[in-house]
Amino acid sequence: MKMSIMTLFPEMFEGVFGHSILKQAQEKGIVSYDVINFRTFSEDKHQRVDDYPYGGGGGMVLTPQPLFDAVESVKKTKDQAPRVILLCPQGEVYTQKKAEELAGEEHLILLCGHYEGYDERIRQELVTDEISVGDYVLTGGEIGAMIVADSVTRLLPGALGNETSAVTDSHSTGLLEYPHYTRPAEYRGLRVPDILLSGHHKRIDEWRRQEALKRTLDRRPDMLRDADLSKEDLAYIELLKKDRSDA
Structure with a gap:
């Protein structure tokens, strides 16, 4: 370009x-x-x-x-x-x-x-x-x-070292991005979520999707109107809303 x-x-x-x-x-x-x-x-x-x-x-x-x-x-x-x-x-x-x-x-x-x-x-x-x-x-x-x-x-092919980075960025998926963690696993009493240390990639992907939904609901609920959401996504959002209304 x-x-x-x-x-x-x-x-x-x-x-x-x-x-x-x-x-x-x-x-x-x-x-x-x-x-x-x-x-x-x-x-x-x-x-x-x-x-x-x-x-x-x-x-x-x-x-x-x-x-x-x-x-x-x-x-x-x-x-x-x-x-x-x-x-x-x-x-x-x-x-x-x-x-x-x-x-x-x-x-x-x-x-x-x-x-x-x-x-x-x-x-x-x-x-x-x-x-x-x-x-x-x-x-x-x-x-x-x-x-x-x-x-x-940064969206041009080859511009980023990791080609998946731009795909999972906030707004690229229609949602805000999930939380990230790196070493050490514990710092000042704050631990990395156990799921990220489990090595179970399918469950990690599920956790990341749910965290992205949760963060978007908290910070930019307007984005959910246009996001491409599955039945599982919609069910999880309703569960979050119910838990908050019961709290």
Whole structure:
């Protein structure tokens, strides 16, 4: 996969792309990150990329010309249609499902804005997706682009050392992830659940599923509405609810 990031602050991405899973994925040739300062595409003699909004109002608005030219510069051909993603508070709220969808693409272009907003023609003609990383407002789109890049990269085949890790992550299964434990088996009087030390893999899988259901019911019960639940799952959830109502 290729990711092209359009930003006014390319130095912000150096630490993110230079460490951990994202760095390793690049070294393996799984993904390439192209961070582009779209100011260099400005035709203004002072390389301005923003201007006052028509009709008045506070703040400055990003002009279309630099971003149009920057995006067109990274397309292999004029007919190529990569996903062009605008990071903005008005976009659809980002989810694991969206990350999985984007992980199937060959080329993503992420647009990071600043100032008051974008000229609407950027949305109308250039953008294929608008993404918000949450119901709050950030100074710019860079942090949102980092979130998208990280969450998509770890889903690419070969990016993680253990290919089952991404499959069992919270949200990937429709549930929050079950608890994890490691050595020592006892620490400060706190023991690892005996089932995890039993070596009985079928029972361990059952325990993990039940713990995932329990954690989701406790912390994100809204997720259970859309989760793919078996009859056994539903029966266990009803048992949990009954035990709590009797307590």
